[in-house]
Amino acid sequence: MRGIPPAGHAGAPDRAPRQVDDLLGRARAGDGEAFRGLVEPYRRELQVHCYRILGSVQDAEDLVQETLLAAWRGIGGFEERASVRTWLYRIATNRCLNALRANERRPHERPACRSGVPLPEPSRRRSEPSWLEPYPDVLLEGIADSAPGPEARYEVNESVSLAFLAALQQLPPRQRAVLVLRDVLGYRAAEVADLLDTTEDAVTSALKRARAVLTRELPVADRESAPLPGSPRERRVLDRFARAFEAGDVEAVVAVLTDDAWLTMPPTPLEYQGPGAIGHFLRVIELREDHRYSLIPTRANGQPAFGCYLRDPRTPVLRAHGVLVLALEGDRVSAMTRFADNSLLPSFGLPRSLRG
Incomplete structure (x- = not known):
């Protein structure tokens, strides 16, 4: 198999361990259909995850494709120390961080407001542009079925709102990833440290700083x-x-x-x-x-x-x-x-x- 199988429908049904083991064994033997069956239930939630970190629909889809390709190439080295879902989140999160570090999103190509006349003096002027795009609701269908872990602070609808996404854009990439993994997906600090190849203390520190920014940036709305x-x-x-x-x-x-x-x-x-x-x-x-x-x-x-x-x-x-x-x-x-x-x-x- 030279590429990722075509995208299918989202919605991650619960699968018995025996079924997962069967798909995993066949995928390791080079069965592309088995690999697709193993990872496809997570495609849409991975896209939303990448969107939260990157703020771009197209960039998120590109990073999901990269994630699944990397997973296919690395399936033989998957040690099963965590679930397939967590393994995919590890790959996707680090790919997103690499993309942000490498400035691969080319923000200068994204159009700004061009009115032809001078813009009025604003109420507030940000120091940096916010490279954020809207996310179509049709792509969110089925995401709510993927229940977050007990550490999660935000509901699905709240964690994809534009106010939340705009506040995330004010965070450095690593803090952004930590907050999403901890407060949106509900991973424990030790799990996030493992996902990001860092320490629990570093995760705790990054999360504290990120929460402080979100408290300041998020509007107080009823x-x-x-x-x-x-x-x-x-x-x-x-x-x-x-x-x-x-x-x-x-x-x-x-x-x-x-x-x-x-x-x-x-x-x-x-x-x-x-x-x-x-x-x-x-x-x-x-x-x-x-x-x-x-x-x-x-x-x-x-x-x-x-x-x-x-x-x-x-x-x-x-x-x-x-x-x-x-x-x-x-x-x-x-x-x-x-x-x-x-x-x-x-x-x-x-x-x-x-x-x-």
């Missing part, structure tokens, strides 16, 4: 007040927002925002907080007179989102204009995250253009 996904209450908020946005009615958009709402535009390190600052940005940049949008509903990172299409009065064709992801609190919008990269749209099943 998650219980957020409407249930797909509920009538959520639809009412989203319909109200979409009508105002498509009409270019800045006052109506602002009326849907919470008093402490944020507008961010990764990778642009400029952030706007509050209805006043966000409203000014919308008037000057996003919803100025020559900008009228059509919004197509989708979901990203467990949150409501829209594919954005810009109308052109000279043609019936609407041009793709990135993705907009919202966070909701009660009947209001507490965060707007704008992604200008049109290459994201296919992963959401959205076209590059529409006919009006």
